Amino acid sequence: MLATSIIVTAASGVWLGFQYHWAGTCGLSLFSVILTTVFVVFFYVVALVKLCNVEVFRGNATVFTVSLASVYVVYMSWITISSDYICANQLLTTTNTGLQIGIGIFFTFLTILSIALAAQDHSSRDV
Secondary structure (H helix, E strand, C coil): CHHHHHHHHHHHHHHHHHHHHHHCCCHHHHHHHHHHHHHHHHHHHHHHHHHHCCCCCCCCCCHHHHHHHHHHHHHHHHHHHHCCCCCCHHHCCHHHHHHHHHHHHHHHHHHHHHHHHHHHHHHHHHC
16 A cells, blocks of 8 residues: 555655646646645645544544545646636647546546445444
8 A cells, every 4th residue: 555655645745746747837737736735735644643642633644545635636626727718728638628527537436435334344344
């Protein structure tokens, strides 16, 4: 799981880098990407501060769950800067829209699968 977390974190960082490039000088898009970066860094700090025996949030806030959550937050940031019709001319293509729909379907499937597996895990503990 550590290797997956590292790969997913690196992919989120690269994706955020592309978003900074796409946002350019557009104020609203740039604000969205900066706010996303602040939240992603905050998520990782909360997960890593747990190593110092400091409980800020949930006990299961590991680097793995944070990396998955940060990918989703970065995805939502991409949707946000793509919906800015004034500044996002390069993102208003059919390919971009198709990728947004496809990735959204993938995240939905992944979320439903993880909820089902978590529910199955909890029910097996109760028996």
